[in-house]
Amino acid sequence: MNLYDRIPNNVNLNEDLRLQRALEKWLPNYLDWWREMGPAGFQEKEVYLRTAISVEPDGWAHYDYVKMPDYRWGVFLAPPEPEAKIGFGDNYGKPAYQEVPGEFRNPLRRIIVTQGDTEPASVEQQRRLGHTCPSLYDLRNLFQVNVEEGRHLWAMVYLLHGYFGRDGREEAEELLRRRSGDPDKPRILQAFNQPCDDWLNFYCFTMFTDRDGKYQLCALAESGFEPLARTCKFMLTEEAYHMFVGEAGVGRVVRRSAQLMKESRNGDARELGGVPLDVVQKYINFWYSYSLDLFGGEISSNSADFFASGLKGRYRERELFEDHVASDGVLKIEVVENDQVKSREAPLRNALNEVLRGEYAKDCERGLARWNKTLADEGVAERLYLPSRRFHRRVGEYAKHCYDIHGAQISRDEFERRASEWLPTAQDREYLRSLMTPVTEPGKIANWIAPPATGTNRQPFDFEYVRL
Numbered sequence: 001m002n003l004y005d006r007i008p009n010n011v012n013l014n015e016d017l018r019l020q021r022a023l024e025k026w027l028p029n030y031l032d033w034w035r036e037m038g039p040a041g042f043q044e045k046e047v048y049l050r051t052a053i054s055v056e057p058d059g060w061a062h063y064d065y066v067k068m069p070d071y072r073w074g075v076f077l078a079p080p081e082p083e084a085k086i087g088f089g090d091n092y093g094k095p096a097y098q099e100v101p102g103e104f105r106n107p108l109r110r111i112i113v114t115q116g117d118t119e120p121a122s123v124e125q126q127r128r129l130g131h132t133c134p135s136l137y138d139l140r141n142l143f144q145v146n147v148e149e150g151r152h153l154w155a156m157v158y159l160l161h162g163y164f165g166r167d168g169r170e171e172a173e174e175l176l177r178r179r180s181g182d183p184d185k186p187r188i189l190q191a192f193n194q195p196c197d198d199w200l201n202f203y204c205f206t207m208f209t210d211r212d213g214k215y216q217l218c219a220l221a222e223s224g225f226e227p228l229a230r231t232c233k234f235m236l237t238e239e240a241y242h243m244f245v246g247e248a249g250v251g252r253v254v255r256r257s258a259q260l261m262k263e264s265r266n267g268d269a270r271e272l273g274g275v276p277l278d279v280v281q282k283y284i285n286f287w288y289s290y291s292l293d294l295f296g297g298e299i300s301s302n303s304a305d306f307f308a309s310g311l312k313g314r315y316r317e318r319e320l321f322e323d324h325v326a327s328d329g330v331l332k333i334e335v336v337e338n339d340q341v342k343s344r345e346a347p348l349r350n351a352l353n354e355v356l357r358g359e360y361a362k363d364c365e366r367g368l369a370r371w372n373k374t375l376a377d378e379g380v381a382e383r384l385y386l387p388s389r390r391f392h393r394r395v396g397e398y399a400k401h402c403y404d405i406h407g408a409q410i411s412r413d414e415f416e417r418r419a420s421e422w423l424p425t426a427q428d429r430e431y432l433r434s435l436m437t438p439v440t441e442p443g444k445i446a447n448w449i450a451p452p453a454t455g456t457n458r459q460p461f462d463f464e465y466v467r468l
């Protein structure tokens with residue numbers, strides 16, 4: 001097999017012997033990880049998958065049946081911008097970094113490792129879901145997301161091997177050693193250590209947690225370190241699909257729940273084997289709050305340093321802002337002082353986590369509006385919502401206290417007493433698992449979810465998306 005078949009790429013890997021050797025050494029370790037921690041039970045099945053083959057906007061993806069271990073994980077970067085400049089921060093307007101700037105080496109490596117760690121983590125979290133799939137269409141979607149997260153790991157590992165030398169190689173190995181939820185060697189970020197063992201979890205994860213990924217990637221796509229910017233730009237094309245799987249997935253659960261509520265004599269979806277909307281709401285509360293944590297503290301010296309050094313920008317920095325230096329602005333943000341939430345002015349650069357979190361929250365609201373439109377269309381009065389940003393936080397200002405779903409401060413005792421109103425209980429999770437018996441006949445779908453509006457790649461819903 002020639003090099004391009006082993007590692008498809010648009011980075012002229014054949015001209016860089018050192019990098020080629022490093023990646024070829026990493027490849028078998030990656031495959032071992034995939035076999036051990038990738039989708040359990042389906043490795044030898046043929047799956048109708050999309051593979052990235054170039055970065056051309058209208059022809060980057062190729063669909064065909066492939067066994068997942070044979071998936072062609074590749075290294076693709078968006079095309080370079082001629083004379084790229086650093087788009088923000090203290091070095092605004094200077095030529096973009098083509099190599100790792102020595103003074104920012106550690107934070108840059110940290111950014112790449114933290115992003116890279118999320119990719120295999122999500123594969124690990126989702127590895128047993130195939131056994132309970134609601135349809136072949138959904139099974140394929142799960143595997144598509146999984147292989148693309150694998151490719152995202154490749155993308156970050158390319159940067160570590162290509163630009164960081166020995167410590168980059170060590171970090172690349174560590175990315176294969178940590179395990180989601182493992183008490184001794186957990187994944188770096190907490191959302192990526194939570195179990196994702198039923199399909200509502202999967203849809204909420206791809207809706208809320210992959211969407212955090214989108215905002216992080218957007219901020220890194222602005223980076224003055226050009227290889228990182230170009231890598232993240234191309235990852236975003238794949239990420240959009242993951243969020244579609246999540247948003248449409250929750251939407252289909254919600255539609256089916258509404259239908260079953262109308263059919264049931266007591267208006268209770270549970271009576272007819274559906275997912276009650278209050279359980280959907282609890283799953284939203286759970287994943288939204290964990291995903292908010294991923295943006296980091298409200299006031300952060302890291303955010304200021306990343307911005308000043310030109311490593312991590314704001315969401316759509318180039319288009320949405322005129323002042324790219326942002327050295328003297330201030331922003332009113334809420335902090336907790338003397339046990340109370342207070343509004344305080346913070347230097348803009350220190351508040352950028354909160355700014356990015358705000359963009360993310362707006363985006364999530366759009367998803368909620370679409371789900372609520374589905375409920376309205378189905379003629380059901382209930383509505384879903386996002387919890388307060390203060391609710392159930394483990395990171396930042398609001399981690400210091402407990403808040404109810406509307407953001408009112410409450411005691412820890414009260415929170416614990418009422419947590420079962422707001423967050424999935426063991427019974428809720430058990431009930432969902434009891435619904436999830438696999439449906440694998442082409443064209444059939446589980447009772448608790450509505451079919452998708454259209455199939456994948458213009459194929460019909462009853463297409464054989466996975467050959468079992």
Ligand SMILES: [Fe+2]
Pocket residue numbers: 119148149152213239
């Ligand atoms: Fe990803």
Ligand SMILES: [Fe+2]
Pocket residue numbers: 149210213239242
């Ligand atoms: Fe993703």
